[in-house]
Amino acid sequence: MGIQGWTWITVGVTFAAYLYIGYRSRVTSTRGFYVAGQGVPAIANGAATAADWMSAASFISMAGLISFMGYDGSIYLMGWTGGYVLLALLLAPFLRKFGKFTVPDFVAERYYSKTARVVAAIAAIFVSFTYVAGQMGGVGVAFSRFLGVEFEIGVLIGMVIVAFFAVLGGMKGITYTQVAQYCVLIFAYTIPAIAIAFVLTGNPVPQLAIADILPKLDGLQRDLGLDPYSSPFANMDMLNVFCVTLCLMVGTAGLPHVIVRFYTVKSVRDARWSAFWALFFIAILYTTAPAVAMFAKYYILNQYNELGAGIEGVSWVKNWAATGLVTFPEGGPATVQDLLGGINRDIIVLATPEIAGLSSFVVALVAAGGLAAALSTASGLLLVISSALAHDIYGSIINPKASDRKRLLVGRWMIIVAVLLAGLLGIFPLGFVAEVVAFAFGLAAASFFPIIVLGIFWKRANKYGAISGMSLGLAFTFVMIVLMRAQSVLGLEEPIIESFFGINAQGIGVVGMLLNFAVTIGVSLATTPPPVEVQEMVERIRYPA
Amino acid sequence: MATSPFDRQAYWRGQLRRILLLLAVWAVVGFGMGIFGVEALNAFSLGGMPFGFWMAQQGSIFVFVLLIMIYAVTSDRADRAAGLGEREKGG
Numbered sequence: 001m002g003i004q005g006w007t008w009i010t011v012g013v014t015f016a017a018y019l020y021i022g023y024r025s026r027v028t029s030t031r032g033f034y035v036a037g038q039g040v041p042a043i044a045n046g047a048a049t050a051a052d053w054m055s056a057a058s059f060i061s062m063a064g065l066i067s068f069m070g071y072d073g074s075i076y077l078m079g080w081t082g083g084y085v086l087l088a089l090l091l092a093p094f095l096r097k098f099g100k101f102t103v104p105d106f107v108a109e110r111y112y113s114k115t116a117r118v119v120a121a122i123a124a125i126f127v128s129f130t131y132v133a134g135q136m137g138g139v140g141v142a143f144s145r146f147l148g149v150e151f152e153i154g155v156l157i158g159m160v161i162v163a164f165f166a167v168l169g170g171m172k173g174i175t176y177t178q179v180a181q182y183c184v185l186i187f188a189y190t191i192p193a194i195a196i197a198f199v200l201t202g203n204p205v206p207q208l209a210i211a212d213i214l215p216k217l218d219g220l221q222r223d224l225g226l227d228p229y230s231s232p233f234a235n236m237d238m239l240n241v242f243c244v245t246l247c248l249m250v251g252t253a254g255l256p257h258v259i260v261r262f263y264t265v266k267s268v269r270d271a272r273w274s275a276f277w278a279l280f281f282i283a284i285l286y287t288t289a290p291a292v293a294m295f296a297k298y299y300i301l302n303q304y305n306e307l308g309a310g311i312e313g314v315s316w317v318k319n320w321a322a323t324g325l326v327t328f329p330e331g332g333p334a335t336v337q338d339l340l341g342g343i344n345r346d347i348i349v350l351a352t353p354e355i356a357g358l359s360s361f362v363v364a365l366v367a368a369g370g371l372a373a374a375l376s377t378a379s380g381l382l383l384v385i386s387s388a389l390a391h392d393i394y395g396s397i398i399n400p401k402a403s404d405r406k407r408l409l410v411g412r413w414m415i416i417v418a419v420l421l422a423g424l425l426g427i428f429p430l431g432f433v434a435e436v437v438a439f440a441f442g443l444a445a446a447s448f449f450p451i452i453v454l455g456i457f458w459k460r461a462n463k464y465g466a467i468s469g470m471s472l473g474l475a476f477t478f479v480m481i482v483l484m485r486a487q488s489v490l491g492l493e494e495p496i497i498e499s500f501f502g503i504n505a506q507g508i509g510v511v512g513m514l515l516n517f518a519v520t521i522g523v524s525l526a527t528t529p530p531p532v533e534v535q536e537m538v539e540r541i542r543y544p545a
Numbered sequence: 546m547a548t549s550p551f552d553r554q555a556y557w558r559g560q561l562r563r564i565l566l567l568l569a570v571w572a573v574v575g576f577g578m579g580i581f582g583v584e585a586l587n588a589f590s591l592g593g594m595p596f597g598f599w600m601a602q603q604g605s606i607f608v609f610v611l612l613i614m615i616y617a618v619t620s621d622r623a624d625r626a627a628g629l630g631e632r633e634k635g636g
Contacts, residue, residue, distance in 0.1 A: 071583070082571065085567070085568070085571045089616055230594070279609060543629060
């Protein structure tokens, strides 16, 4: 059976599992719908967080990015893992003790302000929407590439599946399907990695096999006239590597869909342990990815070294050229630049099974894994959007007297609305959506992270400080991104400014974050302290019981 | 379960100390070794790989996981010592 046949099977089986789990996890209260009844075990929550965190981009594109960046790819490896240390130490246990439903809940109560709630809800909706549109688009692409299904139909199928388990089960359904999705994606990712490690070095452990490959890869790149793979700052200077890494880390700890995951566990202790499990599960993929990156790059460069332009006749090249992911000039790649320029980075993960001589079944597994990654992230994001609309804006401001049943109904409807809009954005992407996904981290770093951390650790932080800090951090970062990426956002020829004191658009969130901290602290000190009840609340959340 | 003010102060100070220490290691390993010191560390070889590069792409991640584990374990111990062991909240 070919790839398509197997893919129908792997996708069919996994999707059926998600629907079943969603059905079994159906809920009948807002506590079940928003925080899974606060009953999720720490390990399960860790796996769910890991799946929620690892999107289609992590799964399919990250190894490719690292492969082409070499050392500089560390910005993604450290950036997207280091933030969990911040979450575990600075946020998770305290938010769990606080124990409500959403991030704007915390902001509203800590900063005793409806305005703060609204600002936080809008920021959460904005960041989550742009992020989720990218996931739905990823689902469409996966369907069209692996199953030959039209892109729009693929998006539609994804929407229906997610809507089903999210509407029925809310956070509970989402969490348990995410656990299943983690199992699928980690299986699908590590099998090809182990196989290619074994084929190339005889060692099946990717993290160990790299010791064999890296020196050869460095040498090969040098021979072909490129910088060695492991050379630092080949394409990105130290300042930007630092800023982007820090921005991604802090942004991680500021993303609403990650933060809310810590509301769903049974206790403060479980919140800390679930952060451990989350990073443990994430690390399995994140330490495998650079290995896959090196193996695939080594294999491809080596093949080019031997065959030159003749590489265009090799079977994996021909297969993927048919899908448009490999595009060489007439007569094959004449130079190594032609070679690297003609390969879509996603090839690194997609072609690895074939390169390692694995059967079509494994390729089909990779397809199911990529879809698992996209759907798990999408569902987490959709819940944040729904909760911001139904719980924060409707339930807390518009109609605070609404019954639990009514709130639940509104919550379910908001999921449907969000799914529809996300699907539409996935099918008709606004040019800047892709940009904002990458910069969602900068926006989260500049808006949420500082005021939540200060809210927990500094009793003096007050509502004027937080609102000013959040607004200014957000505005500054947003404006900077628009100016520096004017080509995609505004359709201009060139960016309006190149960088901010040498810092590029990916790292500018660090400056926004510092601005937020400074303004929040300054304005808080210059205005009246928070009321005693709020200070007591801060005191209360610092202790597990 | 009420805790006396004395317990609270000591407990919170212990928490802060733990957090700051772990964050210091996080910063030194991630940024110090992985970024600022990477070129210097590359002079050393780990099984044939430049050490700085390996820290940035693999070692730092292992350390991060370890840091969270240490935090969870030591916090558990501190909780028990302060008599703050939690009862399971209902459902």
